Amino acid sequence: MAITPMEIYKLLPKTNCKKCGEQTCMSFAFKLVNRERKLEECTPLFEEEKYARQREKLIEYLKPLEEATETGLIVKEELCVGCGNCVVVCPVHVEKDPYGCGSGLAPKTDKLILKVENGVVHVLDMDMCRRYGKNRVLCVVCRENCPTDAISFLEG
Amino acid sequence: MSGNTEYYTCAGCSCLCDDIEIDLDGENAKTVKTACRRGSNIFLEYKENRAEPAIEGRKVEFEEAIKKAQELIEKSKSLAIYGMDTIPIEAQKVAIELAEGKEAYIDNSSSYCLGDFVEMVLKKELPTATFDDVKDYAYVIFYWGVDPHNSLPRHMSRYTYYPRGKKRQRGYEEDRYLVVADIRKSHTAMLVAKNARFIQVDDDLKLVDAFIKVIDKQMPEKYADDAVRVIREMQKADFNVIMGGLGLRYGLKGNYEKFKEMINKMNEVAKVYFIPAGCHANMRGFNEVLFEKTGFVNKYSFKDGESSLDYAFFELLKNDKVDTTLIIGSDPVNSLPFEISKKLAKINTIVVDPRKSFTTQIAKVVIPSAISGVEQGGTMIRSDGVRVKVNSLFEREINDVYVLERLKEVVA
Numbered sequence: 001m002a003i004t005p006m007e008i009y010k011l012l013p014k015t016n017c018k019k020c021g022e023q024t025c026m027s028f029a030f031k032l033v034n035r036e037r038k039l040e041e042c043t044p045l046f047e048e049e050k051y052a053r054q055r056e057k058l059i060e061y062l063k064p065l066e067e068a069t070e071t072g073l074i075v076k077e078e079l080c081v082g083c084g085n086c087v088v089v090c091p092v093h094v095e096k097d098p099y100g101c102g103s104g105l106a107p108k109t110d111k112l113i114l115k116v117e118n119g120v121v122h123v124l125d126m127d128m129c130r131r132y133g134k135n136r137v138l139c140v141v142c143r144e145n146c147p148t149d150a151i152s153f154l155e156g
Numbered sequence: 157m158s159g160n161t162e163y164y165t166c167a168g169c170s171c172l173c174d175d176i177e178i179d180l181d182g183e184n185a186k187t188v189k190t191a192c193r194r195g196s197n198i199f200l201e202y203k204e205n206r207a208e209p210a211i212e213g214r215k216v217e218f219e220e221a222i223k224k225a226q227e228l229i230e231k232s233k234s235l236a237i238y239g240m241d242t243i244p245i246e247a248q249k250v251a252i253e254l255a256e257g258k259e260a261y262i263d264n265s266s267s268y269c270l271g272d273f274v275e276m277v278l279k280k281e282l283p284t285a286t287f288d289d290v291k292d293y294a295y296v297i298f299y300w301g302v303d304p305h306n307s308l309p310r311h312m313s314r315y316t317y318y319p320r321g322k323k324r325q326r327g328y329e330e331d332r333y334l335v336v337a338d339i340r341k342s343h344t345a346m347l348v349a350k351n352a353r354f355i356q357v358d359d360d361l362k363l364v365d366a367f368i369k370v371i372d373k374q375m376p377e378k379y380a381d382d383a384v385r386v387i388r389e390m391q392k393a394d395f396n397v398i399m400g401g402l403g404l405r406y407g408l409k410g411n412y413e414k415f416k417e418m419i420n421k422m423n424e425v426a427k428v429y430f431i432p433a434g435c436h437a438n439m440r441g442f443n444e445v446l447f448e449k450t451g452f453v454n455k456y457s458f459k460d461g462e463s464s465l466d467y468a469f470f471e472l473l474k475n476d477k478v479d480t481t482l483i484i485g486s487d488p489v490n491s492l493p494f495e496i497s498k499k500l501a502k503i504n505t506i507v508v509d510p511r512k513s514f515t516t517q518i519a520k521v522v523i524p525s526a527i528s529g530v531e532q533g534g535t536m537i538r539s540d541g542v543r544v545k546v547n548s549l550f551e552r553e554i555n556d557v558y559v560l561e562r563l564k565e566v567v568a
């Protein structure tokens with residue numbers, strides 16, 4: 001399930017009180033998804049009893065954030081058959097390992113984002129992913145080519 | 157990884173991936189790299205569920221099981237040899253020699269799988285190509301009646317749609333056109349996105365007809381848009397490929413002439429090749445080896461010198477035509493209807509298999525052998541006809557060649 005700023009926003013106090021340091025609850029919600037902010041920074045949510053139910057729901061809803069990698073990529077090993085589609089299509093792999101991964105073969109380097117080991121995909125180095133860092137782009141190529149939904153992203 | 161990495165071969169399906177790295181911990185595979193889940197498990201779990209030599213359910217010495225099997229084969233008046241889909245051609249050849257010596261029936265799973273397609277390819281009735289060429293040149297990649305994501309997990313990522321090749325450098329979205337024709341929206345069909353087409357077929361023959369009609373500039377009854385679009389895409393390139401599976405095989409209902417006509421017609425307006433997309437690692441190997449010897453690919457009787465539907469293994473059992481069967485690396489009890497499989501328990505059934513199975517449980521004699529790719533190498537024939545040298549993790553002395561040579565002593 002994807003985590004969206006809109007869904008988070010719906011559960012925040014929606015008062016735009018700015019106590020979190022953001023101008024609006026909506027921008028706080030965006031930063032939560034990007035993990036630039038932590039839920040605890042919305043102090044009213046934790047201090048005021050009337051938000052108790054919303055708070056519990058939000059904590060539950062944001063759980064996958066803790067499990068996700070830096071870029072919001074989540075791998076569900078139990079859904080992976082190890083077909084290697086994601087490894088072969090990743091544009092970073094194609095560039096860095098054209099004659100291994102890019103050609104459909106065993107990787108010729110360990111400097112990779114994803115790798116199939118013991119039949120399921122593993123995350124090796126998320127720093128290389130195009131979704132990471134300052135100039136990030138919303139690449140979804142690996143997810144799009146996994147028909148069993150073993151790869152997902154937090155923001156959908 | 158580096159230049160001196162040793163790559164092993166996976167015999168988990170007809171992709172025969174030969175780029176598998178394995179880290180060992182003593183005799184155990186600790187990490188299997190690049191193989192899919194099915195392939196990895198073969199290496200990771202190779203010690204589990206192993207067959208033991210047995211006679212009528214009683215554990216015996218290996219030599220005793222061999223002797224008993226020889227005795228049963230010797231006195232058999234009507235023997236059928238079946239299976240061999242997962243053993244190397246070197247062992248298949250020995251089994252065929254044994255069948256010849258005993259004037260026996262011999263068959264593999266292809267009689268109910270893609271044997272007919274392999275036969276048409278071997279007889280050059282269908283133009284074919286290798287995966288290496290598909291990777292380098294193919295534009296339209298057409299899966300018809302097969303769901304490779306599940307049955308041939310690395311087919312698309314290693315050989316066809318996803319890898320970049322010589323003339324296909326820009327990646328699948330620009331350099332390939334994916335077509336999936338199936339009765340349901342399979343996992344493979346879910347990969348149909350940009351520059352791709354899913355054709356939901358409930359009548360394969362009508363789709364065949366649609367292609368023929370569209371090329372003849374007539375109006376087909378069904379699938380007109382699909383056929384027009386696919387043909388137009390095929391005309392954009394000088395290399396296109398159709399991979400046909402079990403769904404296509406049954407969908408054609410034996411109307412192979414029509415299918416050949418379609419492929420021929422396509423080749424009047426574009427360049428189209430055909431590759432059978434069967435599943436068993438070396439099913440095609442058996443077809444080719446038998447073809448070289450007899451001119452037929454399966455369900456063959458050495459006594460009658462011909463191939464016939466009557467000689468398909470299941471028919472032989474159904475009609476009580478054999479007194480003894482030798483089943484190698486196959487588990488028919490698991491796949492046959494009970495009415496037929498129970499007959500295997502009544503006649504003399506000899507099973508040669510590295511693992512326990514339903515069939516080993518009912519067999520008169522069980523002879524354990526080696527797992528291809530793990531404990532025995534040799535040669536296998538990939539689904540595109542390329543011979544692959546199987547580099548196996550270990551080599552065991554007791555393998556299928558050894559066991560079958562011993563059984564062949566009966567006719568020496």
Ligand code: SF4
Nearest residue numbers: 013017018020025042
């Ligand atoms: S502290 Fe909470 S309620 Fe106040 S603006 Fe931030 S998110 Fe909204």
Ligand code: SF4
Nearest residue numbers: 080081083084086146
């Ligand atoms: S995550 Fe999906 S695409 Fe990647 S190897 Fe696993 S099943 Fe294939």
Ligand code: SF4
Nearest residue numbers: 090129130139141142
């Ligand atoms: S999101 Fe893009 S760059 Fe990152 S792993 Fe997936 S395909 Fe590669």
Ligand code: SF4
Nearest residue numbers: 166168169173195310
């Ligand atoms: S695709 Fe087939 S041959 Fe390749 S690793 Fe998987 S099971 Fe083995």
